[in-house]
Amino acid sequence: MKILFSRIKIFLKAFSSNRLAALGFVIVIVMLLTALLAPILAPYPPDKQIYQDARQSPSVQHIFGTDLLGRDILSRVIYGTRISLMVGFLSMAIAASFGITAGLLAGFFGGWTDTIFMRAMDALMAFPAILLALLIMSVLGPSLANAIIAVGIIYTPTFARLIRASALSIREKEYLEAARAIGMPNWLIMIKVILLNSLSPIIVQLSLGIGYAILVEAGLSFLGLGVQPPQPAWGSMLGEARNMMVFAPWMATFPGLAIFFAVIGFNLMGDGLREAIDPHRIVVKH
Amino acid sequence: MHQFILRRMIQMVFVLILFSVIVFTVLRLVPGDSATAQLGLEAGDQAYTELRAEMGLDQPIFIQYLSWASNVSQGDFGVSWFSQKPVISLIKKRIPASIWLTLSALTIALIISIPVGIISGIKPNSWIAHIATFFSLTGLALPSFWMGLMLILTFSVFNRWLPPSGYVSPFIDPIMGFKHLILPSLTLGIEIAAPLTRFIRSGMLDVMNSEYIRTARAKGLTEYLVISQHALRNAMLSVVTILGVFIGYLLGGSIITESVFNYPGIGTLLLQAIHQRDYGVIQGIILFISLIFMFINLMVDISYAILDPRIRYE
Numbered sequence: 001m002k003i004l005f006s007r008i009k010i011f012l013k014a015f016s017s018n019r020l021a022a023l024g025f026v027i028v029i030v031m032l033l034t035a036l037l038a039p040i041l042a043p044y045p046p047d048k049q050i051y052q053d054a055r056q057s058p059s060v061q062h063i064f065g066t067d068l069l070g071r072d073i074l075s076r077v078i079y080g081t082r083i084s085l086m087v088g089f090l091s092m093a094i095a096a097s098f099g100i101t102a103g104l105l106a107g108f109f110g111g112w113t114d115t116i117f118m119r120a121m122d123a124l125m126a127f128p129a130i131l132l133a134l135l136i137m138s139v140l141g142p143s144l145a146n147a148i149i150a151v152g153i154i155y156t157p158t159f160a161r162l163i164r165a166s167a168l169s170i171r172e173k174e175y176l177e178a179a180r181a182i183g184m185p186n187w188l189i190m191i192k193v194i195l196l197n198s199l200s201p202i203i204v205q206l207s208l209g210i211g212y213a214i215l216v217e218a219g220l221s222f223l224g225l226g227v228q229p230p231q232p233a234w235g236s237m238l239g240e241a242r243n244m245m246v247f248a249p250w251m252a253t254f255p256g257l258a259i260f261f262a263v264i265g266f267n268l269m270g271d272g273l274r275e276a277i278d279p280h281r282i283v284v285k286h
Numbered sequence: 287m288h289q290f291i292l293r294r295m296i297q298m299v300f301v302l303i304l305f306s307v308i309v310f311t312v313l314r315l316v317p318g319d320s321a322t323a324q325l326g327l328e329a330g331d332q333a334y335t336e337l338r339a340e341m342g343l344d345q346p347i348f349i350q351y352l353s354w355a356s357n358v359s360q361g362d363f364g365v366s367w368f369s370q371k372p373v374i375s376l377i378k379k380r381i382p383a384s385i386w387l388t389l390s391a392l393t394i395a396l397i398i399s400i401p402v403g404i405i406s407g408i409k410p411n412s413w414i415a416h417i418a419t420f421f422s423l424t425g426l427a428l429p430s431f432w433m434g435l436m437l438i439l440t441f442s443v444f445n446r447w448l449p450p451s452g453y454v455s456p457f458i459d460p461i462m463g464f465k466h467l468i469l470p471s472l473t474l475g476i477e478i479a480a481p482l483t484r485f486i487r488s489g490m491l492d493v494m495n496s497e498y499i500r501t502a503r504a505k506g507l508t509e510y511l512v513i514s515q516h517a518l519r520n521a522m523l524s525v526v527t528i529l530g531v532f533i534g535y536l537l538g539g540s541i542i543t544e545s546v547f548n549y550p551g552i553g554t555l556l557l558q559a560i561h562q563r564d565y566g567v568i569q570g571i572i573l574f575i576s577l578i579f580m581f582i583n584l585m586v587d588i589s590y591a592i593l594d595p596r597i598r599y600e
Contacts, residue, residue, distance in 0.1 A: 020423075122301075123301070123304055123305060123308065128534050128535060128537060128575070128579065130541060130542070131541070131572060131575060131576075134541065134556070134557075134560065135309070135312070135313075135568075135572060137560075138313075138560040138563075138568060139312055139313060211427070215427075215429055218429055218431075219429065219430075219431060219542050222429075222431050222542065222545075223541075223542065223545055223557060224561075225560065235429075238429075238431065238432060238435065241435070242435055242546070245435065245438060245439060245443055245450075246443055249439050249443065252432070252435045252436070252439070253436075255432075256429060256432030256435065256436070259429045259432065260424075260427050260428055260429065260432070261427075263426075263427035263429075264423065264424070264426075264427035267423065267426060267427055268423070
């Protein structure tokens, strides 16, 4: 227990001394709060159409302006946080659960299990990720749930490879032999020994993956193949805005900024976590 | 060496077969087929059944795959069920535009990332390095389609300097062709430049910390010689390996950028086919892109073996 505390202390020290990581952490917290408090923060309901206010440039009443149907863009951006976070968390839950299971089995058992699982992952990685996402969306049809599934699938191999590599190295460790010697069953070894010892790279990958998921979903929704209107997803707001560039440039500006800050927040946090967790980097500080 | 190339090509064929089976099967499992797409929901059952028979959609899926695959191996990618034109001719028509975009985006990305990556790798604490880190962090989080929209706003809406969309062949009208290329290739180029700079920088950092650089310094070479003769060559090797990945990314990632600029490349053709549920075209394009992707990766592996004499594929 004492060791655990001192490790957490070292981690916190390394993480908080990294200013960029702290910035990322703050952005993520702000996003979570925005999503949670959306009904309180948003000045208007996200779908409320005020026709006489349609296509207004930013003003005191509508800080980010309004869209074609007179919906308040600030309110829609605020509610969009919920969609982006949902896509990020749920798609990573899918990718992590499938990827970790495949990687654990492949790395622990080796041999045929390894070949079958990892060839399947190679086939998934055999062509550009966006293309795979488009293919999946064209089969499943455009919707929020399907976008989550598509992003989950394209990110699965990343987790599988990560856990497999980790399992392969832990398989040679003495503490695994010890676990065997006391008669621990295989499934318990996989969970208690291998998975617990791979937690830090998994957490790092989750943070980076959420940023990636938000970006990919925004791209799909922008193309009209992801979240469908009238749901206020940032990507589809940009898609609606692009034919209105001449008349309503503000419609394209703010949702894009929201995507940018969300992604950079999770990326910075992920990079910071990686550096803080990696024990070799902690001591070296000029 | 020949053996290595041969083995890689056999591997490639296997992956391609596996891949085509997946693409084919998955697309056939969709509810609502091309016959429905072509006739509309109001059409009678009679017409629907006839059209399905004509398209071969009433055959078992296995037979459908075999006939499709044997046609593909002879260069016949099938017919678009929407426009009734051969898929391969649809793709061919879009290739020049796609090549122009890929090459100019790659050029822009390399012009930015190589010098910035190298300098920030040599001097990791200089101001250039800090600015480079800032820009590559920004670039990684910037949605390319949004950057494209902002470029259109700046250069086509507020200032009418460049056309916001379309394509003119640079062979027919060099000036207009060039103007049409600038915005889309900037968008794609900057998107690629961010991860590429990061990659070159970390490769350069690794090389600069290696023992042979210390040796080169220890024997009294000037810093210029150390970098130009020893460090750069080795750092560039790793760039070659990663370039294949980035070209593949350009082929896929250009779909969104092409859509932003209404650029008539292969990406917009694919999007159009997806919206029309034109399976023949979707399959053809995806197979085509993955073929190119695998071919480029093969080329990269071979050039890597030639460039680095330590690597022998046994």
